[in-house]
Amino acid sequence: MTQSVKKSETRPFYEIIARYIDSSTKTQREICAEMGYTKPNLITMFKQGATKVPIEKVPLLAKAVGADTVFFLRAAMRDYMPQVLETIEQYLAFPITENEKQIIRTLREWTDNLDPKMFKEEQKEALKKFAETLIK
DSSP: OOSSOOGGGSOOHHHHHHHHHHHOSSOHHHHHHHTTOSOTHHHHHHHHTSSOOOGGGHHHHHHHHTOOHHHHHHHHHHHHOHHHHHHIIIIIOOOOOHHHHHHHHHHHHHTTTOOOOOOSHHHHHHHHHHHHHHOO
16 A cells, blocks of 8 residues: 555545446446446446456546546555555656646645645644545
């Protein structure tokens, strides 16, 4: 697992999938078709965690339910192949979602692009409290 995300602090991918599918205006049959499948019960199996979504199909699922592709890929890889995700994030890049990009852009704007650094534990705690307001 990556240093910044502990498995115990995150929702399993199947719960994330279920939330997005349940709030989608599309039927499971429509989502299934957009992913290239013919049996809508497969979507139920994804939602229940009985079947893993093939990694190559995760972007299609994200698009079908209106989710950020990077968010879905990271969540899937965190559950299905955490060591691969850790290696990718450590050596290739640290993929971020569109929402995270907006936060970074705003931070850069507020700090005049001075590459801010947290020196004190209080700063980390303040950032944690701010982050919690973004997900409530």
